[in-house]
Amino acid sequence: MTRSGSVSLLSGWSLEQLKTLIESSEQNTRSVLLQVQTDCKLGEEYLIKMTTNPPSYRQQIEQETQAQNMVCGQLVTQLLQILIRISGAKTVLELGTLTGYSALAMAEVMPPDGCLITCDRYDSALSNFAKVPWGTKIKLKVGLIADTLQELVRDSWQFDLIFLDADKRNYCNYFKTIIEQNLIRSGGILCADNTLFRGEVWQSKLSPYAQAIHEFNQLLAQDSRVEQVLLPLRDGLTIAYRL
Numbered sequence: 598m599t600r601s602g603s604v605s606l607l608s609g610w611s612l613e614q615l616k617t618l619i620e621s622s623e624q625n626t627r628s629v630l631l632q633v634q635t636d637c638k639l640g641e642e643y644l645i646k647m648t649t650n651p652p653s654y655r656q657q658i659e660q661e662t663q664a665q666n667m668v669c670g671q672l673v674t675q676l677l678q679i680l681i682r683i684s685g686a687k688t689v690l691e692l693g694t695l696t697g698y699s700a701l702a703m704a705e706v707m708p709p710d711g712c713l714i715t716c717d718r719y720d721s722a723l724s725n726f727a728k729v730p731w732g733t734k735i736k737l738k739v740g741l742i743a744d745t746l747q748e749l750v751r752d753s754w755q756f757d758l759i760f761l762d763a764d765k766r767n768y769c770n771y772f773k774t775i776i777e778q779n780l781i782r783s784g785g786i787l788c789a790d791n792t793l794f795r796g797e798v799w800q801s802k803l804s805p806y807a808q809a810i811h812e813f814n815q816l817l818a819q820d821s822r823v824e825q826v827l828l829p830l831r832d833g834l835t836i837a838y839r840l
């Protein structure tokens with residue numbers, strides 16, 4: 598059951614939906630659903646246990662972040678770190694900083710002369726960047742992401758890896774700017790978080806956010822300039838390779 602349902606059920610959000618379903622179900626259905634819920638929780642715990650533990654500084658950032666469900670977490674950052682290590686990425690762009698959890702994870706494994714630019718409308722991450730030596734590899738651009746992207750285009754930036762983790766309704770716009778304005782180099786990697794959006798993207802009726810993510814997924818699927826895979830990791834993570 599876990600295996601066939603793993604796409605949506607191994608995400609915190611979908612477990613939340615399952616909880617609602619259980620509460621509104623009749624006794625017979627409820628006991629089956631409770632079993633599914635237990636199995637999914639065990640599956641999720643197993644994934645976390647078998648994935649490298651985040652260091653204590655990152656655990657602390659996660660605990661101190663008010664909107665904890667917005668932090669992309671251990672599984673996604675571990676994969677980002679592996680991608681950075683094997684690709685040797687020296688220039689990384691992140692859209693959506695929050696308190697700096699993912700930015701610091703990426704910067705930690707970048708080479709000493711690496712540079713990570715992260716963008717957010719708030720500067721809440723600055724104090725966390727100051728706490729570790731590799732925080733100096735990070736430049737925070739405060740402002741609207743659309744404006745920052747134009748600034749980066751003007752300054753002729755090109756990135757080895759880009760991580761999209763900001764407002765879902767602009768994913769398509771961000772992708773178009775990134776690809777059309779050459780913000781990602783040929784051979785570069787684009788990662789986008791939340792691309793299953795709580796398992797809503799394949800439903801017949803979509804919320805505006807799920808619709809925006811679905812359109813982003815379609816945009817990539819139809820674009821011959823990238824090859825991509827959508828992984829059922831946590832809330833869905835897309836990894837695209839710029840040809």
Ligand SMILES: C[S@@+](CC[C@H](N)C(=O)[O-])C[C@H]1O[C@@H](n2cnc3c(N)ncnc32)[C@H](O)[C@@H]1O
Pocket residue numbers: 667668669670692693694695696697698699700716717718719740741742743762763764
């Ligand atoms: C999901 S959080 C990022 C989490 C972070 N990547 C992590 O895993 O630690 C999204 C962030 O994007 C920022 N954001 C959303 N839309 C934005 C916009 N249009 N311009 C600037 N920042 C934006 C929010 O302020 C928020 O901090």
